Amino acid sequence: MKSLAAVTLGLFVIAACVLAIAQSSAPIQLPQVHLDAEGLVPRPIEQLTGTTVAHHYALAWRDLAVALESGRTDALGEEFVGFAHDRLTRRIGEQEQAGLHVRIVDHGHNLKAVFYSSDGTAMQLLDQAQLEIQTFDGDKLLNTQNAPHEYIVLMTPGADRWYIRDLEEVSAKSF
Amino acid sequence: MRRILENGFALFTRFTVLALLCGSANWASAAELQVPAVVEAGRGFSISVDGSGQATFYLVGPDHLVKRTVSLGGDLQIQSSDVRAAGRYQIIVCGSSCTSATFEVKAAQPAHLSFFLHPSRVPVSSPDSIDASAFVFDQYFNLVLTPAAVNFRITPASGTGFSRQVMTRRGVAWMRLNSTPHEGRVQVTAVLGNVEEARVIQQVAAEACGLRMKTVASGNRVTLETDPVRDCSGNTLPDGTIVSFTKIDKLGKSTVDTPIKKGIARVQFSLHGRVQISVACGVVLGNEVALNGGL
Numbered sequence: 036m037k038s039l040a041a042v043t044l045g046l047f048v049i050a051a052c053v054l055a056i057a058q059s060s061a062p063i064q065l066p067q068v069h070l071d072a073e074g075l076v077p078r079p080i081e082q083l084t085g086t087t088v089a090h091h092y093a094l095a096w097r098d099l100a101v102a103l104e105s106g107r108t109d110a111l112g113e114e115f116v117g118f119a120h121d122r123l124t125r126r127i128g129e130q131e132q133a134g135l136h137v138r139i140v141d142h143g144h145n146l147k148a149v150f151y152s153s154d155g156t157a158m159q160l161l162d163q164a165q166l167e168i169q170t171f172d173g174d175k176l177l178n179t180q181n182a183p184h185e186y187i188v189l190m191t192p193g194a195d196r197w198y199i200r201d202l203e204e205v206s207a208k209s210f
Numbered sequence: 211m212r213r214i215l216e217n218g219f220a221l222f223t224r225f226t227v228l229a230l231l232c233g234s235a236n237w238a239s240a241a242e243l244q245v246p247a248v249v250e251a252g253r254g255f256s257i258s259v260d261g262s263g264q265a266t267f268y269l270v271g272p273d274h275l276v277k278r279t280v281s282l283g284g285d286l287q288i289q290s291s292d293v294r295a296a297g298r299y300q301i302i303v304c305g306s307s308c309t310s311a312t313f314e315v316k317a318a319q320p321a322h323l324s325f326f327l328h329p330s331r332v333p334v335s336s337p338d339s340i341d342a343s344a345f346v347f348d349q350y351f352n353l354v355l356t357p358a359a360v361n362f363r364i365t366p367a368s369g370t371g372f373s374r375q376v377m378t379r380r381g382v383a384w385m386r387l388n389s390t391p392h393e394g395r396v397q398v399t400a401v402l403g404n405v406e407e408a409r410v411i412q413q414v415a416a417e418a419c420g421l422r423m424k425t426v427a428s429g430n431r432v433t434l435e436t437d438p439v440r441d442c443s444g445n446t447l448p449d450g451t452i453v454s455f456t457k458i459d460k461l462g463k464s465t466v467d468t469p470i471k472k473g474i475a476r477v478q479f480s481l482h483g484r485v486q487i488s489v490a491c492g493v494v495l496g497n498e499v500a501l502n503g504g505l
Binding site for chain 2: 180
């Protein structure tokens, strides 16, 4: 009877693992990003630009979540460049070496564009993100942060997308 | 079936408890963390960790991660190299249980300016035609969010220079200014403390002003020549600027576009009876002349 119990437990564990693998390999939905560009200076934003910025910001967070959980720097995708890319690459590399991983449950971003240069080469945005961030060492959950997170973001345009050049978490006072 | 499940669950629970006991066998009592709320980038500091025995210490930052075994009950040194990137950091100490605390790293003193000047060429005497934006970064390329005064020093090729001070907001200082009346290069320098970044734009003549032509008739031909083409500030329009001469006679209307050479545009027409000729440069119309040809 004990062996049957062990088999049952084994099946349960396998089922749980398959479910977990299925969940992790399923395409991750883009997080919701709402962009507010009212009162933007020194130039207003075009509707198409706004849509593109929000879309690529969502892509960036999706890729970041995958990279932080998998420990793969290549999962960062093309949305991050410059300092932002260098910093995240270093962080993910060190995280992987230490055996840690981070899971981000993304409940959405409220972006506010606050500066858009006249020549259209730089846009600064503030992000109020609803994130649940879980830090694991191996399988051990070390910590869960479930508070709102605020970020200051610098984006620059490329040929077909907007890149994140700087992403810094700041205190809410900066808003 | 129920019994099978009960046995399975008991076995699972036993394994889990055993695993937890193994995992925490060498660990001591829970730690209490005392960390500063805000730290300047690149400045090491120490934190106080209560408790006794050994624990695993984690520092999770935007660009860096530290994991090491530490002894509880003393101060832990955080190296300056561990806190170079601005942002929110998390410290987690795991003994028998995990304790965590967060702190914020703010940018250090301004050390770099990222300066944009737009456009690269601008007509003279145009209001609000030049945009200057400066992003302020510290030595680790963190955006300096503390307000700082950026001086924009404008140095035209001729005439006196001037400067304007703008406070940064969220690390950005920007302003608009008028182009000056004289063509030539204008250097704009963003200055913050000892940090300077210079950019140059070219001011070019604006639209033509008071465009006039004169005629020199010779038989059935006439040569039309403008006075030196200048803008309203007296700057000569650059060579290559197109001037259009339009002739209307009994054969109809014909236009000749010709570039300015050495400040003057010149063209030759043949005349057929009564002719009316006008001159234009861009959106500016010049004078008209009426002539009588021989045919």
